[in-house]
Amino acid sequence: MxxxxxxxxxxxxxxxxxxxxxxxxxxxxxxxxxxxxxxxxxxxxxxxxxxxxxxxxxxxxxxxxxxxxxxxxxxxxxxxxxxxxxxxxxxxxxxxxxxxxxxxxxxxxxxxxxxxxxxxxxxxxxxxxxxxxxxxxxxxxxxxxxxxxxxxxxxxxFDPEQGLSPDIPKVVLSGEGGRVAEVDLDGSDDDLMRISRDGLLALSLEEMRTIQAYFARPDVVKRRREVGLGGKATDVEIECLAQTWSEHCKHKIFNALIHYREGEGKVETIDSLFHSYIVRATEEIRTGMGKGDICLSVFRDNAGVIRFNEEYSLVFKVETHNSPSALDPYGGALTGIVGVNRDPFGTGKGANLLFNTDVFCFASPFYDKPLPPRILHPRRIYEGVVEGVEHGGNKSGIPTVNGAVVFDERFLGKPLVYCGTGGIMPSRIMGSPSHEKRALVGDRIVMVGGRIGKDGIHGATFSSEELHEGSPVSAVQIGDPITQKRMTDFLLRARDEGLYNSITDNGAGGLSSSVGEMAEDTGGAELHLDLAPLKYPGLDPWEILISEAQERMTVAVPPDNLARFLDLSEKMGVESTDLGRFTDSGSFHILHEGRTVGFLDMAFLHDGVPQMVLEAHWTAPSRQEPIFDQPPDLNEVLLSLLSRLNICSKESIVRRYDHEVQGGSVVKPFTGAHDDGPSDAAVIRPILNSFEGVVVANGIVPRYSDIDTYHMAACAVDEALRNYVSVGGDPDWAAALDNFCWCDPVASEKTPDGPFKLAQLVRANRGLYDAVTSYRVPLISGKDSMKNDYIMGDIKISIPPTLLVSVIGRMEDVRSAVTMDLKRPGNVLYLLGETADELGGSEYYAHFGHIGANVPQVDFTRARERYLRLHRAVVEGLVASCHDCSDGGVAVALAEMAFSGGVGLEVDLQALPTTGELRADRVLFSESASRLLVEVAPGKAGRFEKVMGSTVWARIGVCTADERLSVRSGKGLILSLALDRMRDAWKSPLGGL
Amino acid sequence: MRVRPKAVVITGNGTNCEREAAEACRLGGFDPRIVHISDLLSGEVVLDDFHFLNLTGGFLDGDDLGAAMVQANRLRYARVEGSGERLSEQLSRFIDQGKPILGVCNGFQLMVKMGLLPCLDGEQRQVATLTFNDSGRFEDRWVHLIADASSPCIFTRGAESLTLPVRHGEGKFVVSDPEVLDRMESGRLLTLRYADAGSGRATMDYPMNPNGSMAAAAGICSPSGLLFGLMPHPEAYLHRVNHPRWTREELPEEGAGIAFFRNAFEYVGGS
CATH class of the missing domain: 3.30.1280.10 (Phosphoribosylformylglycinamidine synthase subunit PurS)
Incomplete structure (x- = not known):
């Protein structure tokens, strides 16, 4: 009882x-x-x-x-x-x-x-x-x-003697499980679409027709009959296809054939954005790098891999977990972080997990208008996501080293939860390159870790749709860091003993995806679903196949190693189960209790999805520059900007993350005299008896999408690289991940402006391509999430098109790393780069309710030269502090450097290099790209100037013992604020959360 | 060449700081080995072969029943394969042989909940605990600590004050019986206290005292001085670049955390 x-x-x-x-x-x-x-x-x-x-x-x-x-x-x-x-x-x-x-x-x-x-x-x-x-x-x-x-x-x-009676939330399923249904595809287009809709398959009509035609093929009918199947497709097969072909897994929009037109111009045809811009950029960069190519594995695995040194390789991946986080912020974010951990862990032979990086996009937690149906208050989303990531990262023993939080009211419909994880692995394991893996014919399919339940069924197809009334609740899950930690402890040991040939994670699509993908190595697999351990009885085969129950990896174990693998697993308290074998049969053969329940051609499964054909039409939004007088009190303006959600301190979030477990922390999220200044990027020392460092940085500027996504993307790359360089990252040893979160760009009744949104995507890809090829920073992996809309009744909320660029790279010696806090009175302050009338999409304009038109534009060639020289100066030890200028422009960056260091500043605005004549407020708050503030000791100033050479730079001020920021324009003092006042304004908005 | 004394760092079930703890042992002079608890339970490795035991930081079993509660229970009941003895018996033997044990963060919580600390009168009984921070939050921040020079603790010998990071949600040191605290005070067992860097005095003020610990206790030892646990992480400060202000302050090359491990090394007869 x-x-x-x-x-x-x-x-x-x-x-x-x-x-x-x-x-x-x-x-x-x-x-x-x-x-x-x-x-x-x-x-x-x-x-x-x-x-x-x-x-x-x-x-x-x-x-x-x-x-x-x-x-x-x-x-x-x-x-x-x-x-x-x-x-x-x-x-x-x-x-x-x-x-x-x-x-x-x-x-x-x-x-x-x-x-x-x-x-x-x-x-x-x-x-x-x-x-x-x-x-x-x-x-x-x-x-x-x-x-x-x-x-x-x-x-x-209440009965004080008895209290409440026990209530058991036990799962009791109505059926006995093991049922296989046939799906009748022999019908009209309407019938096909009904099957897709009712089954939450998220397959288009053309895809349904392709599947219909496949099952009608005489050779297919014949082969299916040979293994005991009837003339109709099984639910196992349809579900398997639906998840393999989901937008989430197949990136159909990024691989679509696009007819793109700008204004009334000529129509251009783009055959796959992914290949035309992302893959091509990396290929060109790698060719240019020649022997210096740092890439080891790009795009083909769960994460990208680059060289760290002769002995070690770095692995990096960023994912999103937006839809689940909208429904259950804690579980969604927790699952997001422990889920992305499995990407580097399932890359090559498997990596040790080194760091996490998280970027969130939310509506204001102080939102005070009525909430549309099924939307959680942004404060709950904020609290839940932060707690989920806290538990996921801290309990897994992975430091959260860097991140960002972006606020915009349009993230009310869907918050964006980007979770990234970096790993490190010995460059060779048992003599073979660790970044390579390959299942061999005859290898056993072994599932390791958690058990299978109904959790996460239809996660892959669910995230391929907007959030709507019928969004399935079964897609919500709660991650379990400890089960995963036990599993990774075990698998790393199995890796080092060379017990398996290949490994991948069970994420979206579950076994269907992991086994289906690994089977591409050999050309087939035979999978016995009834052998899979279940959380509770009563599951049908299709559910076992596509369940996204967490904390599972699939490995290919040679038969000779199976006994040792299973023994070690049992000893270390981890469940591992032999589910079948990899074959070269050409088919994905799925069985249940010895009976065939699915039989699909590998070629059709992986390459059968028809290419989408989409229209994209760009008409530049008609944006105007606002006309207003310079505000009389710039002190007040700066204080207000420092308190804006996109600028203010995120300390109340970041303190909750363990950012130094594993012992390699060098540049932490917080720096400065009071341990509260906002670092631009993270530096860690992964090998504790070496001084070589890993540098991690992010760039994200969705506001600029309101004007032009080309520049949004270019600025995101620039911001990430700028942050990277400012702490000491080597610009010649950097790689990037692109992570697109878009609103649905496919034209339909729900999305009449699809062609414009797709054109925004095209332009963002061009901006990304131009930026990374100019900077010679290869893209090594990425992700896209294309359905970030909320539709309920007449209410539609679409997120602003958002691209997160995450950079990983290296620095030779962490002892030359630089932080952003001012160090010493008497030091000289330089500004690198030119300031233009570029306030379109700025925080300054947003503060006054404007968007504007002059979005910042990046001059890649000059910026690269600047970054290379700055890096030389850092390596030579010439730089006392360095901070990038981003949201809120030079003024905010000056304030942050000063109050973080507890050192005053006197700055002359007229010394700033500008493009044309600019009003003082514009100089202060312009968000022109590629600018950095650098503090240099007077004795090193000469050398520093020589290193910077003919790039654009200027001495703009001097550090003082007076704890104030004072800005003059010629003779007139236009801004003067005590450091404490600025720090308070910056720390207070989110301090109480 | 003399064989270096051996340190063991136990890992598994959510321990996270094993690598830096092993590196700290190495820098302190030991020959360190990271041992998964399954290797102890299978009998392949026995504690008797080591000279210094590290119970380091992490989230044992997710701290799901309260910090380290499940592991305390596991060590109490789990048997070593083959011999039939309980792992706790190996542990008691280790203590009886006068070998030092260091518990950091989750390891400290484990020692307190197993009754290994403060171990008044040599009795393994839980008389204190570590519970939720007054802030209700997990926090990562560096704190200033002062050491009691008269403490019998062998790990803090020579230490006066130092800076180390805390990274926990359940670090508030609490006793229910005031007499326990009195005895710990008089026995100089409150080895490390959270302090105000300015005045150099122990403090109850947040965030200098990050969790609201009674008596500002950050680390405590047994009357023998050989069992020592603390919430701050000495293994996280092995080099000056670990310090949050290393880019602006003059600091020694070596991190302050190594001294604890070197003291243990010297105690066990290394030189």
Whole structure:
């Protein structure tokens, strides 16, 4: 019989979780609570004698110093309203899993089938609230009805002897599982589209027709009959095709044939944006690099690989997890981070995970207008995503070294959650290059890690659509960092023993994708779905095939190594299961209990998807420059800009991330006299007895898309590289990832402006191509997420087209790294680069409600020369501090350098090199690209100027002991602010979150 | 050539700091080995072969039942294959042989919850805990620490004050019985305290005291001085480039964290 163990805090013990509820209840719902105490509830669905329960409750379930427990009765009846929040059946319950493990240790036996422990949290509330208020509190603060269930009990209904009765969220499926349905494709176009829509397949009519034609082919019919299938396709086959051909997996828009036209100009044909701009850029750069080519593996694996030195290679990938994060921010972000961890881990023979980098795009957490249906308040998204990434990164022991947060109201419909992970691997393992892998005919298909449930079914197809009323809740999952950590501990050991030939992760599309892709090496696979371990019985074969249940890798193990592999796995507490073998049959042969349930030609599966043909039409948006007088008080303007969400300190987020685990931290997210200045990029030392460094930086400027995505993309590359160079990254040893998040660019009834949005995508690709080829920074991997829209009834919200560029590279010696905080009074301040009338899309214009027209444009050739010379100056030790000019222009960068260093500045605006005559406010706040501020000791100034040579630079000021930033324009003082005031303005907006 | 004393760093189930802890041991003079707990439970490796034990940082079992609770339970019950002895017996033997143990962050939480710290009267019983920070948040920040020169702790010998990072959500040191704290104070077992860098005094003020620990305790030792645990991470400060202000302050090349490991090395007879 099930029993509850309730664990509460002793009187007088601080309960931060309860205090957090009081705070969030106030800000999210306006409900005032006097106090909230919390308790942990464990519901044990197993029969145990009293003394064992006592042992469990007093031992691992409670801490005798601060907690007390109660078995089979309530821990407290001291409340006005009690809300208990638990998980819905089938939702990952990490605490419950750990509790089960602790109990099995005490019992000295594993839990039996059917035995389980479920957890919930009890909120014991002191406050005068109605039942409706309690419902609101539960649904808007304490729980998310997609994954949680809750019970509300008033004190007068509560039995203080019995308390609540045990309630088991056990998954009970109606069927016995193992069912295979046939899909009748012999119908009209309407029938085909109904199949696609009803099945959440996200396949287009043309794709459905292609599939229809395939199954009607006589040779296909014949071969399928030979393996025991009927004339009709099975659901296993259709689901397998739908996920393999999903936008998420196949990048159909990036590979489409596009007819592109600018204005009334000639139509150009682009056969695949991916090949025309991204792959081509990298090929050209690599050819140009010749022997200095740093690329080892590009585009073909789960992540890109570059050389770090003779002994080690670097691996890097950034992914998005937008749609799940919109529905369940905590689970979505947690799954996003532990999911992207598996990309470098599943690249080549597998990499040790070295760092995480996260970039979020949100609406303001202070949003105060009515929310459209099914949208969570941005503050909840913010809190949930930050907590998810915190748990995902910290618990996995991977430092979060760098990131950014961008705010725009259009991210209300879909937040963007970019999660990136870098890894490092020995360049050779057992004598072979580590970045190469290949499954061989006869290798066993072994699945390692978590078990399969209904979680994440249709994740790949779901993320290939906009967020709508029917968006499936099963797509939401919660990651489990510890199961994954155990798995990676084991697999790294198996890697070093050379026990497998190939490895890949089970992400979108699950086994269908991982096995299907690995089978391309050999030309076939035979997969036995009934052998796969399940979380609960009752799954049908198609569900087992495409479930995206987390924390799983698929490896190709040679038969001779299988016994050793499985032994080591068992010893290290990791589940590994032999599911079949890789073949050269030309088919993906899927079986269940010995019966064929799917049989697909490898060639059709991987290359059969028809190319999309799309129209793109660019008409430049008619934007005007705003006309207004220079504001009389520039001090006030600068303070307001420092407090803008896109500029202000993100410390309240970043402090929550462990940014130095693994011991290699060199340039941290925070720097300066008070450990709070915003670093431009991260530097880490991956090998603790060497001084070679890895440098990581990001660039993202979606605001510029309102004017021209070409320049948005060019500026994103420039920003990433500028940040990279400013800490000391070597511009000749850098590679980049492109990560596009777009609103749907395919013309349809829902998206009449598709051709324009696609033209924006074309232009962004051109900007990206021009930038990376000019800078000679190869793209090594990337990702696109093309359906970032929200459609509900008449409301449509589309995100601004967004490109994240993430740069990884190297510096010879981390001891020459530079931070952005001013160091010493008396030092000279230089500005590198020219300032033009480029305030279109700037934070300054946005502050006054304008967009403008003059978007910053990058002069790649001059910028590259500048970066190369700056790098030489850094290596020579000439640079005391360096900070890039980005959001808010020179003025914001000056302020940040000064207050971070606790050193004053006197600057003469007239010394700044400008393009033409510019008004003072424009000089201060222009966001012209490729500019950096550099502090140099007076004794090194001569040499520094010589190194910078004929590039554009100017001495613009001097560091002072007076803790003020003073800016003159000729004789007149136009700006003068104390450092403390600027720091306060910059730190306060998000400080309380 | 003399054989260097051996240090073991136990990993597995969510331990994360094993590599830098092993590097710290190496820099301190030891021959370090990272050992997965499954190798101890299988009997392939025994603690008796080592001179210094590291229980380092991480998130054992996700800290799902409270920091290190599941591992404390595991060590209490788990048996070593073949011999039938419990792993906790190997651990007790290690302690009885007078070998030093260092617990950092999650390892410190583990030692406190197993009753290895403060181990008053040599009794392994939990009398203190480490719980949620007053801020309710995990935080990564560098803190100033002062060491008690009269503490029996062998690890902090020669230390007066130092700066190290804390990276935890459950680091608030709490006792329920005031007498325990009194005895720890009088026994000089509150080895390291969070301090105000300006005044050099122990502090309860956030964020200098990052979690609200009683008596500003950051690290505590057993009366023998051989069992020592602390929330800050000495293995995270091995070189001056680890320091958050290394680009602006004059700092020694060697990170302040190495001294703890070198002291352990000297204690076990290395030289």
């Amino acid at each position: 099930a029993v509850r163990i309730e664990v509460g805090y002793r009187d007088g013990v601080h309960d931060p979780r309860g205090e957090w509820v009081v705070q969030e209840a106030g800000s999210l719902t306006g409900i005032t609570l006097r106090s909230v105490r919390t308790a942990n509830i464990y519901t044990l669905d197993m029969d145990l004698p009293g003394d064992v329960l006592e042992k469990i409750a007093s031992g691992p379930f409670s801490d005798p110093i601060i907690q007390e427990y109660s078995i089979g009765g309530p821990i407290s009846s001291d409340f006005q309203i009690l809300i208990e929040v638990g998980y819905k059946p089938g939702v990952t319950d990490n605490v419950g899993r750990s509790a089960g493990e602790a109990v099995s240790q005490i019992l000295e036996r594993p839990l039996a089938g059917g035995e389980a422990i479920y957890t919930s949290i009890q909120y014991l509330i002191d406050g005068d609230l109605s039942h409706a208020d309690a419902e609101r509190l539960a649904s808007q603060v304490l729980a998310n009805d997609l994954i949680h269930r809750w019970e509300i009990v008033h004190r007068d209904q």
